[in-house]
Amino acid sequence: xxxxxxxxxxxxxxxxxxxxxxxxxxxxxxxxxxxxxxxxxxxxxxxxxxxxxxxxxxxxxxxxxxxxxxxxxxxxxxxxxxxxxxxxxxxxxxxxxxxxxxxxxxxxxxxxxxxxxxxxxxxxxxxxxxxxxxxxxxxxxxxxxxxxxxxxxxxxxxxxxxxxxxxxxxxxxxxxxxxxxxxxxxxxxxxxxxxxxxxxxxxxxxxxxxxxxxxxxxxxxxxxxxxxxxxxxxxxxxxxxxxxxxxxxxxxxxxxxxxxxxxxxxxxxxxxxxxxxxxxxxxxxxxxxxxxxxxxxxxxxxxxxxxxxxxxxxxxxxxxxxxxxxxxxxxxxxxxxxxxxxxxxxxxxxxxxxxxxxxxxxxxxxxxxxxxxxxxxxxxxxxxxxxxxxxxxxxxxxxxxxxxxxxxxxxxxxxx
Numbered sequence: 001x002x003x004x005x006x007x008x009x010x011x012x013x014x015x016x017x018x019x020x021x022x023x024x025x026x027x028x029x030x031x032x033x034x035x036x037x038x039x040x041x042x043x044x045x046x047x048x049x050x051x052x053x054x055x056x057x058x059x060x061x062x063x064x065x066x067x068x069x070x071x072x073x074x075x076x077x078x079x080x081x082x083x084x085x086x087x088x089x090x091x092x093x094x095x096x097x098x099x100x101x102x103x104x105x106x107x108x109x110x111x112x113x114x115x116x117x118x119x120x121x122x123x124x125x126x127x128x129x130x131x132x133x134x135x136x137x138x139x140x141x142x143x144x145x146x147x148x149x150x151x152x153x154x155x156x157x158x159x160x161x162x163x164x165x166x167x168x169x170x171x172x173x174x175x176x177x178x179x180x181x182x183x184x185x186x187x188x189x190x191x192x193x194x195x196x197x198x199x200x201x202x203x204x205x206x207x208x209x210x211x212x213x214x215x216x217x218x219x220x221x222x223x224x225x226x227x228x229x230x231x232x233x234x235x236x237x238x239x240x241x242x243x244x245x246x247x248x249x250x251x252x253x254x255x256x257x258x259x260x261x262x263x264x265x266x267x268x269x270x271x272x273x274x275x276x277x278x279x280x281x282x283x284x285x286x287x288x289x290x291x292x293x294x295x296x297x298x299x300x301x302x303x304x305x306x307x308x309x310x311x312x313x314x315x316x317x318x319x320x321x322x323x324x325x326x327x328x329x330x331x332x333x334x335x336x337x338x339x340x341x342x343x344x345x346x347x348x349x350x351x352x353x354x355x356x357x358x359x360x361x362x363x364x365x366x367x368x369x370x371x372x373x374x375x376x377x378x379x380x381x382x383x384x385x386x387x388x389x390x391x392x393x394x395x396x397x398x399x400x401x402x403x404x405x406x407x408x409x410x411x412x413x414x415x416x
Contacts, residue, residue: 165317
């Protein structure tokens with residue numbers, strides 16, 4: 001059975017279960033470029049030392065199938081267009097092999113005198129390869145081809161460190177949603193004890209997921225169907241008792257294990273009515289993964305090195321949680337929110353087209369935001385922000401959904 005690598009709108013327990021399964025399958029090695037060879041769209045390793053760990057002795061040599069995220073890292077390291085390389089792997093694996101092997105191994109020819117003449121030298125670099133062991137006799141998975149200076153912070157360790165920071169901050173929180181992809185982990189947290197009414201921001205707002213078609217869009221991308229059913233049951237409250245226009249203090253944290261991102265923490269305002277989350281990207285804390293140069297062979301960081309990195313992350317999480325989940329911080333952010341919330345939107349389609357041009361929405365995203373704006377029934381700047389953050393819940397890619405939530409408050413400020 002293949003190893004699961006992606007989930008959307010999952011519970012905390014589901015996320016931890018998957019991360020533990022992935023940790024058991026991980027292999028990290030540093031190998032010279034000459035140890036890699038593309039074969040039929042996959043990457044074959046040879047001459048790499050076996051891994052000796054708690055799971056016994058694992059032979060690293062063998063075939064590894066790249067994920068889409070890994071294709072992007074291969075393309076970046078070899079200076080090839082990622083879309084082009086991904087298309088070759090799916091449509092023309094022979095050309096994928098020719099491009100990758102040519103750049104990794106160079107080109108030589110035999111002279112008439114019997115010697116070898118180098119036309120293009122082989123790549124002299126070494127790379128960190130993040131891998132999953134093969135399951136049940138299947139090839140393994142190539143997760144990323146990275147610099148040998150990449151500083152590794154694994155998802156499970158980051159999750160543990162942030163939770164430790166929350167514990168140190170002594171703030172009541174709930175983890176409301178978790179996402180995991182081939183390239184990143186995203187978790188959303190809020191404090192049910194830190195709330196404030198936002199009557200202007202939510203004036204006249206209807207839960208757009210009361211529309212069965214929009215709710216179906218959200219459940220379609222939810223990995224765990226039971227979670228989706230519970231989510232649906234929790235909606236449809238309108239403005240009944242217990243569903244007043246309340247905004248909670250919250251924050252998000254994310255991590256990339258494969259070099260396409262970093263450890264990121266940022267505050268958000270969480271709307272109870274529809275589970276919208278408006279992030280405050282200008283206040284984000286971000287730590288880029290960069291480490292010391294590693295020697296060829298199996299990567300095994302000392303526990304002391306790992307602990308020092310995670311202690312820093314835990315301390316940053318503690319300090320940010322204390323600030324972001326405080327009543328004073330929430331009061332200030334809601335005050336700013338309410339100042340811009342009431343600007344009228346009289347021509348929704350034209351307004352969304354302006355935002356499309358200013359913020360770089362795709363045509364699909366523009367149409368989706370417009371549908372959610374109409375369903376939300378709130379013809380104001382706040383309605384635009386809420387439409388973006390409710391639409392984002394139906395987007396399959398968590399990273400893009402997160403980016404849309406980052407744009408919501410900016411979109412509100414553009415409404416004139």
